[in-house]
Amino acid sequence: xxxxxxxxxxxxxxxxxxxxxxxxxxxxxxxxxxxxxxxxxxxxxxxxxxxxxxxxxxxxxxxxxxxxxxxxxxxxxxxxxxxxxxxxxxxxxxxxxxxxxxxxxxxxxxxxxxxxxxxxxxxxxxxxxxxxxxxxxxxxxxxxxxxxxxxxxxxxxxxxxxxxxxxxxxxxxxxxxxxxxxxxxxxxxxxxxxxxxxxxxxxxxxxxxxxxxxxxxxxxxx
Numbered sequence: 001x002x003x004x005x006x007x008x009x010x011x012x013x014x015x016x017x018x019x020x021x022x023x024x025x026x027x028x029x030x031x032x033x034x035x036x037x038x039x040x041x042x043x044x045x046x047x048x049x050x051x052x053x054x055x056x057x058x059x060x061x062x063x064x065x066x067x068x069x070x071x072x073x074x075x076x077x078x079x080x081x082x083x084x085x086x087x088x089x090x091x092x093x094x095x096x097x098x099x100x101x102x103x104x105x106x107x108x109x110x111x112x113x114x115x116x117x118x119x120x121x122x123x124x125x126x127x128x129x130x131x132x133x134x135x136x137x138x139x140x141x142x143x144x145x146x147x148x149x150x151x152x153x154x155x156x157x158x159x160x161x162x163x164x165x166x167x168x169x170x171x172x173x174x175x176x177x178x179x180x181x182x183x184x185x186x187x188x189x190x191x192x193x194x195x196x197x198x199x200x201x202x203x204x205x206x207x208x209x210x211x212x213x214x215x216x217x218x219x220x221x222x
Contacts (some may be wrong), residue, residue: 015189015190015191016189018188018189019156019188019189022147022148022156022185022188022189023147023148023156023158026147026148026156026182026183027069027147029182029183030069030180031069033180033182038071038072038180039072040203041071041180041181041202041203042071042072042074042075042203043072043075044203044204045071045178045179045180045201045202045203046072046073046075046076046178047075048201048202048203048205048206049076049143049176049178049201049206050075050076050079052201052206054141054174054176054199055076055141057140058085058139058140058141059085059086059140060085060086060087060088060138060139060140060141061076061080061085061086061087061088061139061140061141061142061143062088062089062102062139062141062142062143062173063076063077063080063087063088063089063143064089064090064143064144064145065077065089065090065111065118065119065120066145067117067118068117070145071145071178071179071180073143073145073178076143077108081106081107081108086104086139087104087105087106088102088103088104088105088128088137088139089102089103089105089111089120089121090102090103090118090120090162091103091114091120091121091123091125091127092114092115092118092120092162094115098162098165099129099162099165100162100165100166101127101128101129102127102128102137102139102166103120103121103125103126103127103128104121104125104126104127105121105125110122110125130165130166130168133166133168133170133171134170134171134172135170138172138173139173140173140174141173141174141176142167142171142173142174142175142176143176143177143178144163144167144175144176144177144178144197145177145178145179146177146179146183147183148179148183148184148185148188149177149179149183149184149185149197149200149209150184150185150186150187150188151184151186151187151209152187152196152209153175153177153196153197153198153199153200153209154187154188154190154194154196155177155194155195155196155197156188163195164193164194164195166195167195167196168195174198174199175196175197175198175199176197176198176199176200176201177197177199177200177201178200178201178202179200179201179202180202180203181202181203181204181205183202184200184202196209197209
């Protein structure tokens with residue numbers, strides 16, 4: 001586990017610069033984490049999330065396939081597929097900058113190599129775009145990765161705006177940010193288009209970040 005954690009960062013005068021600095025800080029922490037620690041923390045966080053009511057009651061989940069440095073989602077994917085849940089995974093549109101679809105994917109055999117070191121659903125599989133949210137695309141739960149999250153649920157992504165375009169007002173299902181504990185900060189620069197999550201799960205805790213609700217520790221402490 002990295003010896004330090006990310007500190008709070010605010011940049012009201014230049015949020016773009018503040019976000020860039022925070023990404024760099026988190027990147028250093030991610031790179032300093034050993035593979036064994038990453039695997040152990042990822043396993044604990046996924047087990048914690050899988051024990052929640054949100055996961056157990058969800059029949060359809062929008063998940064992600066992790067890339068280098070991100071918290072692994074492999075256990076959740078395996079559990080979801082084995083339990084017969086509908087699994088939606090992101091697929092980036094190569095011809096449209098910052099745009100992705102969520103694609104129903106029945107198993108790892110339906111994944112192919114994608115950009116940024118990602119594994120993505122096959123091109124032949126039909127997907128849903130942001131215009132489908134709340135209509136034909138309405139998962140019971142969304143689990144999102146991120147470079148950093150703060151106590152208010154603000155999410156810092158890679159800078160492409162992929163999730164921000166999806167998580168608009170019609171996306172009403174619970175949104176969970178899945179990350180390592182060192183990716184949590186007190187606050188971060190936020191711009192008007194930035195979208196947030198309602199809950200955060202790390203290897204140490206699962207808590208509610210809705211502003212008018214009191215954060216709670218995980219109901220399943222190891």
